[in-house]
Amino acid sequence: MGDQQVERRRRSTKTNPAQNNATVNDVAKLAGVSTATVSRTLNSPDVVRPEVRERVTMAIQKLGYIPNDSARALRQNQTRLIGVVVPTLSYALYADFFASLQKTLAEKGFFALLTTSEYDLQSEAEQAAKLIRQGAQGLVLVGRLRDKQLSRLLATSGVPYVTAYVFDPTDTIGSIGFDNARAVSEVVNYLVSLGHRKIAMLTGLTTNRNDRALARVQGYVTAMNAHQLPSDEWIAQAPYTIIGGRTALQEIFDKSLQPTAIVCGSDMLAIGALQECKARNIQVPQDISIVGFDDLEIAAHIEPPLTTVSVPSVSMGKAVGERIVEICLGLTIPSTPAFETSLIVRKTTAAPRD
């Protein structure tokens, strides 16, 4: 049997030319130990004699050895990659959420693979599928409403996931968020307590089945009903942008409705509404009260400072990060209660005239 070709093909497939190349084998050879010992010096230094450890460390230094994580991942079945799909990064809320999440993951030795869905559930499903294929060990998603395909994939692949920004009392392990509906209801209650009766709502697009937006509308409708106030006509939709806020408010006015207060599904909508009022010479809060949602940095700094609902993006990001890591590591998992939002009253709300 000719086995003389064993050594023939060495280092044949080198996609990346200038890549670092030292392997655990090179280190072992240089340090005069076995690869097992090199691995141990790296992963459980305490079980290798200081003297040997030193030698190995020197060799690593000298060769500029960097462990190949693909190999480690393959062997340990552990990529330490968490896939994250957020609607967008252009909205500060999600950017902050992700920043917090990423920081938490980093502390645990995990990495975030970030993609955006642009508020499209089908795109979300595609992104998630790609992330799983790429080796994501766990997934973080925003919202609980999702594409059928994705539901199936999550089930069949068995990849654990955590959802953020909505709270599902039936899943206190995998959902971390707050009660969007209740938060908006409280806003409505506050406005009613101020004396408002004609309250409009500006919401983000619900056509693409955005469950956060949907829940906020729901909260508005519920509260209005509870106060026996009309709501159906008083709702306008637009994208979560300043322009969106302006056009949505125009739409309300175009129906000849005369709201004394406007509840917005996001601060950007509220800022747009504020501008539209300014353009029409409507005084805020004297003529119209406006309430935002999210409490972005800018909200406190516009004129007049915006009354809004503060959302715990940062603590949610942290909690989500901890949770998904716990699940991936198979640790025992305490259930998480809903996070709380809080109404931040600034200068865009007041009692209606007379």
Place this chain on the structure above:
Amino acid sequence: MGDQQVERRRRSTKTNPAQNNATVNDVAKLAGVSTATVSRTLNSPDVVRPEVRERVTMAIQKLGYIPNDSARALRQNQTRLIGVVVPTLSYALYADFFASLQKTLAEKGFFALLTTSEYDLQSEAEQAAKLIRQGAQGLVLVGRLRDKQLSRLLATSGVPYVTAYVFDPTDTIGSIGFDNARAVSEVVNYLVSLGHRKIAMLTGLTTNRNDRALARVQGYVTAMNAHQLPSDEWIAQAPYTIIGGRTALQEIFDKSLQPTAIVCGSDMLAIGALQECKARNIQVPQDISIVGFDDLEIAAHIEPPLTTVSVPSVSMGKAVGERIVEICLGLTIPSTPAFETSLIVRKTTAAPRD
């Protein structure tokens, strides 16, 4: 020789309990072919007979087989992971940049591993090191000023990288950005042409060696010198926040300086300056002109709309994505010229009084 223990330890190390498990082997068995054929149906379908291909595809379907990317990465030495370190995500500029970059990478089949440095070069170095260890095939960094350690690591590891937001004419391959200094010089020139002589500058923190901020200050100083105007005293630093802008402007006023125009290193600083002026009953632009930098969405929508410098974050993100992929794939690489910024004149600039 006893080799009866070969089969003893099977499937022993299973870190992740509920993970998908079908391997290429299972698929091969079910389809009645070899693993090689399964691999080929996936990667070069044209070389396998349609009939067989069909059988394999069915088996893949049936088992819900998802290729293990760690194994593929190991074998091909190709992780398709690009590490990205940006200063922060809380600033919309970088969020938009990343969004564009990520989208471009996704189109090429690559993924972004995102971390933030919080404007700290040492942290940047640490993040980059982690990313390389995690298997990043290429790196995207912001700015060209970096920690000594990181420079060394980049050199020894041979991991290719691209820098963004600054342009280095000596490296038209690895640097993609614009001329920060010139952009600010043009702002100064514009203000001088309007008749301004007392021009202050509000800059981001330069103490942590932020080369974008540094270059912007440099551009201000150069232009002021060219016009034989004083500049040294007229500079104040603060973090890139609204509050930062307010305190920085206060600092200027506290020196009893009476600027008629203020150049800001970012829109957030400009918005802060604007607020400070409002608080002091200073009219903008009648009493003081203010110019921002970045052209965030909000800039066009505050009152009065902000004159600012538009930065090509999105096209830069796209170019960076294409470039780093080209490099990783070893493609031929055209050099990139500097991107252009443009001054967007809105309502916060005017000629000074008399």
Place this chain on the structure above:
DNA sequence: CAGTTAATAACAAATGCTTTCGTAATTTTC
């Protein structure tokens, strides 16, 4: 129809690391 060629698929090696098992060396125990 024998012989060459082309097309497919199987075999088996190789990727870099971790980890089990075994053993040699050292320490502890009675």
Place this chain on the structure above:
DNA sequence: GAAAATTACGAAAGCATTTGTTATTAACTG
């Protein structure tokens, strides 16, 4: 001082792929 226990290290298997080489079959040629 011999037996037992402990410690430190090496040999080699195994993780799930890809891929160069070889074997098989089918097609084609003169």
